[in-house]
Amino acid sequence: MRRLFVFILLASISTIRAQPPADLVITHGTVVTMNDKKDVIDDGVVVIRDAKLVAIGPAAIAANYAAKKTIDARGGIVMPGMINTHTHAAMTIFRSLGDDVADRLKRFMFPLEAKFVDREVVHWGTLHGMLEMVEGGVTTFVDMYYFEDEVARVAKQMGMRGVLGETVINQPAPDAKEPYGGFELAKKFIADFRGDPLITPAFAPHAPYSLDEAHLRAIAKESEALDAPVLMHVEEMPDEMATFRKDRNQTPIEFLDSIGLLNRHLVAAHCIFANDSDIALLKARDAGVAHNMVANIKSAKGVSPALKMFDQGVRVGLGTDGPMSGNTLDIIGQLGYVAKLHKLVNHDRTLAPSVKVVEMATIGGARAIHREADLGSLEAGKLADVIIFDVDATNLIPNYDVYATLVYGASGKDVRTTIINGRVIMEDRKLLTVDAADIKAHMRAMAKSIGERVGPVPK
Amino acid sequence: MRRLFVFILLASISTIRAQPPADLVITHGTVVTMNDKKDVIDDGVVVIRDAKLVAIGPAAIAANYAAKKTIDARGGIVMPGMINTHTHAAMTIFRSLGDDVADRLKRFMFPLEAKFVDREVVHWGTLHGMLEMVEGGVTTFVDMYYFEDEVARVAKQMGMRGVLGETVINQPAPDAKEPYGGFELAKKFIADFRGDPLITPAFAPHAPYSLDEAHLRAIAKESEALDAPVLMHVEEMPDEMATFRKDRNQTPIEFLDSIGLLNRHLVAAHCIFANDSDIALLKARDAGVAHNMVANIKSAKGVSPALKMFDQGVRVGLGTDGPMSGNTLDIIGQLGYVAKLHKLVNHDRTLAPSVKVVEMATIGGARAIHREADLGSLEAGKLADVIIFDVDATNLIPNYDVYATLVYGASGKDVRTTIINGRVIMEDRKLLTVDAADIKAHMRAMAKSIGERVGPVPK
Numbered sequence: 001m002r003r004l005f006v007f008i009l010l011a012s013i014s015t016i017r018a019q020p021p022a023d024l025v026i027t028h029g030t031v032v033t034m035n036d037k038k039d040v041i042d043d044g045v046v047v048i049r050d051a052k053l054v055a056i057g058p059a060a061i062a063a064n065y066a067a068k069k070t071i072d073a074r075g076g077i078v079m080p081g082m083i084n085t086h087t088h089a090a091m092t093i094f095r096s097l098g099d100d101v102a103d104r105l106k107r108f109m110f111p112l113e114a115k116f117v118d119r120e121v122v123h124w125g126t127l128h129g130m131l132e133m134v135e136g137g138v139t140t141f142v143d144m145y146y147f148e149d150e151v152a153r154v155a156k157q158m159g160m161r162g163v164l165g166e167t168v169i170n171q172p173a174p175d176a177k178e179p180y181g182g183f184e185l186a187k188k189f190i191a192d193f194r195g196d197p198l199i200t201p202a203f204a205p206h207a208p209y210s211l212d213e214a215h216l217r218a219i220a221k222e223s224e225a226l227d228a229p230v231l232m233h234v235e236e237m238p239d240e241m242a243t244f245r246k247d248r249n250q251t252p253i254e255f256l257d258s259i260g261l262l263n264r265h266l267v268a269a270h271c272i273f274a275n276d277s278d279i280a281l282l283k284a285r286d287a288g289v290a291h292n293m294v295a296n297i298k299s300a301k302g303v304s305p306a307l308k309m310f311d312q313g314v315r316v317g318l319g320t321d322g323p324m325s326g327n328t329l330d331i332i333g334q335l336g337y338v339a340k341l342h343k344l345v346n347h348d349r350t351l352a353p354s355v356k357v358v359e360m361a362t363i364g365g366a367r368a369i370h371r372e373a374d375l376g377s378l379e380a381g382k383l384a385d386v387i388i389f390d391v392d393a394t395n396l397i398p399n400y401d402v403y404a405t406l407v408y409g410a411s412g413k414d415v416r417t418t419i420i421n422g423r424v425i426m427e428d429r430k431l432l433t434v435d436a437a438d439i440k441a442h443m444r445a446m447a448k449s450i451g452e453r454v455g456p457v458p459k
Numbered sequence: 460m461r462r463l464f465v466f467i468l469l470a471s472i473s474t475i476r477a478q479p480p481a482d483l484v485i486t487h488g489t490v491v492t493m494n495d496k497k498d499v500i501d502d503g504v505v506v507i508r509d510a511k512l513v514a515i516g517p518a519a520i521a522a523n524y525a526a527k528k529t530i531d532a533r534g535g536i537v538m539p540g541m542i543n544t545h546t547h548a549a550m551t552i553f554r555s556l557g558d559d560v561a562d563r564l565k566r567f568m569f570p571l572e573a574k575f576v577d578r579e580v581v582h583w584g585t586l587h588g589m590l591e592m593v594e595g596g597v598t599t600f601v602d603m604y605y606f607e608d609e610v611a612r613v614a615k616q617m618g619m620r621g622v623l624g625e626t627v628i629n630q631p632a633p634d635a636k637e638p639y640g641g642f643e644l645a646k647k648f649i650a651d652f653r654g655d656p657l658i659t660p661a662f663a664p665h666a667p668y669s670l671d672e673a674h675l676r677a678i679a680k681e682s683e684a685l686d687a688p689v690l691m692h693v694e695e696m697p698d699e700m701a702t703f704r705k706d707r708n709q710t711p712i713e714f715l716d717s718i719g720l721l722n723r724h725l726v727a728a729h730c731i732f733a734n735d736s737d738i739a740l741l742k743a744r745d746a747g748v749a750h751n752m753v754a755n756i757k758s759a760k761g762v763s764p765a766l767k768m769f770d771q772g773v774r775v776g777l778g779t780d781g782p783m784s785g786n787t788l789d790i791i792g793q794l795g796y797v798a799k800l801h802k803l804v805n806h807d808r809t810l811a812p813s814v815k816v817v818e819m820a821t822i823g824g825a826r827a828i829h830r831e832a833d834l835g836s837l838e839a840g841k842l843a844d845v846i847i848f849d850v851d852a853t854n855l856i857p858n859y860d861v862y863a864t865l866v867y868g869a870s871g872k873d874v875r876t877t878i879i880n881g882r883v884i885m886e887d888r889k890l891l892t893v894d895a896a897d898i899k900a901h902m903r904a905m906a907k908s909i910g911e912r913v914g915p916v917p918k
Contacts, residue, residue, distance in 0.1 A: 095856075096863040100798075100812040132853040294795075298867070300802040300810075327795075327867035328854050336753075336786075337796075339559075343759040351759075353559040394591040395787050395871075397554075397899055398906030400913075404555040408757070408786035412854075413872045440856055447857030454859075 022065035023422060024048040029073030029388060031056060032402055034080050034362045034377040038355060040402060046078055048384040051197065051422040056378050071417065071427075073388045077402060079358075080377050081139025081385035081420065082331040083365025086231075086269040086290035086319030088145045089129030090122040093446060095323040098457045099298070107458055109324060110171075113146075116450055117174035122147040123154060124442045129329050130158045131431065131439055136330020136412030139385035139420045142267060142290065142319065142369060144204035144231045146175040146182070149189050152199045159425045159433045161385065163267070163369050164193075165204025165231035168219065170211050180215055190228050198421060200369075202229035205261075208252040209240045213259060220260040229265050229369065232256075235278070236270035236301065253278040262287050264370055269319060272296055272304045279309050288315040288368035291360065293337045294328075295321030307342040307352055310360060317365030330412030331361050339407050354403035384422040390414050481524035482881060483507040488532030488847060490515060491861055493539050493821045493836040497814060499861060505537055507843040510656065510881040515837050530876060530886075532847045536861060538817075539836050540598025540844035540879065541790035542824025545690075545728040545749035545778030547604045548588030549581040552905060554782040557916045558757075566917055568783060569630075572605075575909055576633035581606040582613060583901045588788050589617045590890065590898055595789020595871030598844035598879045601726060601749065601778065601828060603663035603690045605634040605641070608648050611658045618884050618892045620844065622726070622828050623652075624663025624690035627678065629670050639674055649687050657880060659828075661688035664720075667711040668699045672718060679719040688724050688828065691715075694737070695729035695760065712737040721746050723829055728778060731755055731763045738768050747774040747827035750819065752796045753787075754780030766801040766811055769819060776824030789871030790820050798866050813866035847876040 024047075031044030033056060045062045047055040055061055062070075093116070098108050122145065133141055140161040143151055148166040155162040166186035170179045186203050193201040203219050205211050211219075223230045235241065235252050244252050253274060256262040262285040269290040274282070282289060291306035310316040318334050320326045326334075335357050342352040366376025374383045389406075391399055393414045399405045418426040425433055483506075490503030492515060504521045506514040514520055521529075552575070557567050581604065592600055599620040602610055607625040614621040625645035629638045645662045652660040662678050664670050670678075682689045694700065694711050703711045712733060715721040721744040728749040733741070741748060750765035769775040777793050779785045785793075794816050801811040825835025833842045848865070850858055852873045858864045877885040884892055 093857065096859045096868065099860070099863045099867055100809050102807075102809045104808075128853065128856065135853055294799070297799045297803040298808065300806050300808040302803070327863075330854075337799075340753065340756045340796075344756040344761070347759050348561075349563075349757065349759040350559050350561050392899065393872075394587065394594055394895075394899065395789075397587065397902050398552065398910070400555045400906065400910055401558070404558045404786075408558055409555065411870050411872055413852075413870055436853075440851065440853065443856050447859065451857070451859055 019064055019066040022047045022049050022054060022067045024069045024071065024419070024424070025062050025065055025067035026071045026073050026078055026386065026388065027059065027062050029076045029078035030402060031378060032077055032079040033379065034359065035379050044078065046378060046386060048386070048419070048422050051383055053378060053380055053382050053384050055380055071388065076391055076416065077389035077406070078378070079387060079389070080362045081387050081418065082137050082361045083317055083369065083376065084133060084138045084141040084320055084329065084331055085267060085288070085317035085365050085368045086142055086292055086321055087129070087329060088322030089133070089141060089143050089329065090117070090125030090145050090151065091322035091324050092129045092132070092443065093121050093125040093450065095327060097324065097454065099327070101458055112454070113174055114172070117146060119147045119150050121446065122150045124439065124446060126151045127154050127158065127434060127439045128443045129323065130155065130160050131434065131436055132329045134158065134160060134418045134426050134431065135415065135429070136332055137387040137415035137418060138329070138331055139387065139418060140365070140369070140375060142231060146173055149192065152189070152193050152201065156196070156198055157434065159198070159420055159423050161198050161420055163200045163202055163229055163231070165202035165229070167204045167206055168211060168215065169206040183215065183218070187222065190226055200229060202231050204231040207233040207236070207240065208255055209237070209243060216261055217259050223265045229267060230261060231267050232269065234268035234271055235273045238273070238301070241273050251275065251278050253281055257281050257285060267369055270296060270304060271306070271309070272302045274305055274309070279305065279312060279314060282309065282314045283312055286315070288317065288370060290319040290368060291316055291338070292319040292321040292326060293341055294334055295326035297337070297341060298326065303341050303345045310356070310364065315367040315370070316360055317368030318361050328412070332406070332410050332412045332415070335361060335407040335410070354401070354407035357407050358403050384419060386419040387415055388417040390416045478523055478525040481506045481508050481513060481526045483528045483530065483878070483883070484521050484524055484526035485530045485532050485537055485845065485847065486518065486521050488535045488537035489861060490837060491536055491538040492838065493818065494838050503537065505837060505845060507845070507878070507881050510842055512837060512839055512841050512843050514839055530847065535850055535875065536848035536865070538846055538848065539821045540846050540877065541596050541820045542776055542828065542835065543592060543597045543600040543779055543788065543790055544726060544747070544776035544824050544827045545601055545751055545780055546588070546788060547781030548592070548600060548602050548788065549576070549584030549604050549610065550781035550783050551587045551591070551902065552580050552584040552909065554786060556783065556913065558786070560917055571913070572633055573631070576605060578606050578609050580905065581609045583898065583905060585610045585613050586617065586893060586898045587902045588782065589614065589619050590893065590895055591788045593617065593619060593877045593885050593890065594874065594888070595791055596846040596848070596874035596877060597788070597790055598846065598877060599824070599828070599834060601690060605632055608651065611648070611652050611660065615655070615657055616893065618657070618879055618882050620657050620879055622659045622661055622688055622690070624661035624688070626663045626665055627670060627674065628665040639670070642674060642677070646681065649685055659688060661690050663690040666692040666695070666699065667714055668696070668702060675720055676718050682724045688726060689720060690726050691728065693727035693730055694732045697732070697760070700732050710734065710737050712740055716740055716744060726828055729755060729763060730765070730768070731761045733764060733768070738764065738771060738773060741768065741773045742771055745774070747776065747829060749778035749827060750775055750797070751778045751780040751785060752800055753793055754785035756796070756800060758784065762800050762804045769815070769823065774826040774829070775819055776827030777820050787871070791865070791869050791871045791874070794820060794866040794869070813860070813862035816866050817862050843878060843881040845878040846874055849873050849875045
């Protein structure tokens with residue numbers, strides 16, 4: 001009888017004190033929330049349940065949850081995963097080929113892709129690219145390429161979040177023998193992957209100059225009907241600007257607006273040559289912009305007025321572009337370039353302060369893909385895309401200002417742990433969902449074969 | 460009798476087949492020599508004896524030497540150590556303080572140094588900076604700071620090569636209460652360290668605008684008498700250019716030439732505003748130039764015409780500047796910026812090809828400090844400053860072009876092993892001559908104290 005009483009008493013206490021469960025609690029890090037108030041919590045805690053952030057707060061809140069797993073981030077920075085708003089991940093297979101060659105796209109890259117890109121290249125190239133992104137703290141990537149259904153499959157295998165666009169272009173493509181064959185592929189791809197928790201399938205019309213108006217209008221219509229994003233290179237090329245001025249007396253952005261493509265579905269990559277009127281249109285139509293600083297200056301094209309856009313409320317995120325253009329795929333490698341180039345071209349070292357650049361990389365990227373409601377900052381209710389930085393690296397000591405440390409000192413290799421959709425994808429630099437050594441071995445073997453067959457790089 | 464015969468026979472064979480000894484043989488790497496012909500040896504060998512390179516060649520030559528130690532660099536890149544031609548290593552202590560502040564030097568940095576820099580700060584700050592440089596593949600650093608004898612002592616403790624200049628300036632300094640007190644300190648420092656195998660002591664007059672003509676002339680005379688280098692900030696500041704134009708109707712470089720300072724002793728840092736006439740003078744007088752791209756654009760000052768200088772035969776190397784200016788201290792972090800910014804400002808993606816940028820970082824740096832006879836390339840007879848790169852990192856795969864891989868893909872963290880003057884300083888990322896954890900612990904403690912006392916960063 002007494003035993004029964006004690007049992008009931010203990011059971012009652014247990015019920016009263018029951019802690020809500022958590023899948024993962026991250027403790028003791030400096031939590032950089034990137035919320036509206038830019039709260040930074042020393043010795044902070046991040047609580048994850050299922051795919052979502054449940055709570056963010058001071059050390060004491062950890063005791064409120066019964067955690068299945070705890071990660072001690074002591075001495076580290078805990079922050080939202082970074083969003084790579086423009087890339088062609090599979091092009092890792094061509095990295096370090098023809099970097100310093102003039103006028104590459106039509107003379108070198110298109111023929112290279114026609115000769116070598118197939119489903120297997122996309123499979124391994126994308127895995128390799130995602131490996132680099134996850135190792136560098138990218139949790140969402142926006143990809144435009146061919147065989148995009150294969151990209152989606154390997155992204156799900158990796159556990160990585162993607163906005164993935166099947167390319168539509170006015171010439172034969174690696175996955176479509178006929179010009180514009182990608183349009184049908186894109187529609188099927190979007191049908192197949194709609195509603196996936198990790199994948200947002202999209203249309204990727206290559207550029208305003210590489211599709212005819214009828215196809216661009218058709219894509220605008222379909223994207224509206226399907227509520228699907230449209231990923232596109234926009235105002236990247238000097239001859240693109242000249243042609244639209246000559247043929248239509250418009251900027252490409254004005255043209256896109258005139259045919260219904262400049263809207264909340266669009267993620268416009270580059271916008272190097274956007275003028276003030278273009279910027280006002282981008283803002284008015286609520287389009288997103290992917291700012292690819294490293295790739296843009298490597299190609300000697302120019303510095304996009306992306307800081308001005310950002311300051312005027314345009315949805316601006318950061319992108320790496322493909323690894324033949326920008327070579328590396330982690331967003332951290334962009335941060336220093338973004339800060340310094342905007343200072344340089346505006347002759348003012350106070351511009352592009354580090355906090356603003358980190359904003360572009362996180363919540364800015366979420367805005368660019370119209371996902372700021374559930375991505376881009378550490379706030380309860382958002383999806384659990386979180387990274388943990390090591391700050392024991394020599395280059396990150398001292399750390400008087402966490403944003404300056406990230407922008408001016410950090411490398412992608414300082415990321416220790418990457419969590420996507422609540423799942424730990426990399427822990428203490430060990431990949432948990434894929435065999436990194438196997439991916440690298442396949443890439444080396446494929447690159448060896450391509451290297452032997454590629455022929456001379458044009459002068 | 461038969462035993463004696465056998466013994467003599469074996470001894471003879473042993474004598475005939477005796478291999479010359481080697482302290483260290485590095486095998487199986489891709490050897491990037493940076494010699495005049497830019498030879499790259501697949502599966503190459505580098506042989507080191509005492510402080511020098513004895514032989515560089517194909518795999519077969521390894522068998523010619525009796526090696527005390529062998530490092531298998533299979534799959535890696537073996538190349539000359541990089542030369543950081545301009546820094547203030549001790550300023551690591553202030554890293555991430557006031558990065559985005561306008562007009563910092565006089566408003567913020569000089570007062571900060573006056574308040575906090577002492578021998579202990581220089582001791583630990585320099586150790587920390589060298590730690591980062593060795594981890595990032597820098598084998599020689601050119602330093603201008605205060606308490607430079609302390610810098611020399613810790614460089615010898617680390618085993619790092621340095622061209623070290625004691626600062627002379629027209630105001631009280633952390634190590635000299637009276638203006639120009641550094642001049643006497645510099646002479647004593649040079650006397651104390653002349654002939655050291657690792658340390659080349661030097662004068663470091665701060666800038667043309669921060670010393671009077673009499674002191675600059677005196678330094679010119681002493682540097683000639685002592686055959687000592689002169690390290691100086693030159694044509695870095697817009698108001699420096701304006702003042703010399705107004706007061707003397709000269710550029711600062713013309714002024715230095717007129718007072719005998721523009722010569723083979725000088726390493727001129729920055730030269731952002733050098734005009735064609737300045738470039739011709741730098742070339743004619745055989746002066747060295749330290750090109751600090753990252754720091755120069757972060758401060759929004761401009762892009763030095765260093766590529767033009769390099770192409771015209773001026774002695775141009777790369778530098779990081781101090782870590783309040785450029786934040787990181789490894790030269791690899793400069794390579795991508797150097798390539799891309801020269802492309803950008805010249806509107807030509809074929810400029811600054813990757814091989815040329817690697818040249819600036821190695822043999823170019825050696826030329827800038829007038830040490831190309833014994834540093835900067837892997838050639839028999841030169842000093843053994845060698846680094847080994849890992850190419851298993853995700854960002855370095857594929858590797859179709861080793862120079863492109865280094866310039867556009869690599870990070871300082873991809874260096875595995877650093878050898879200076881024939882001595883292995885870091886092996887497989889473990890520091891062998893200093894206690895890295897102890898250095899970091901001291902830096903954190905000092906930074907914590909400074910952070911509590913520093914007061915507000917100016918707006």
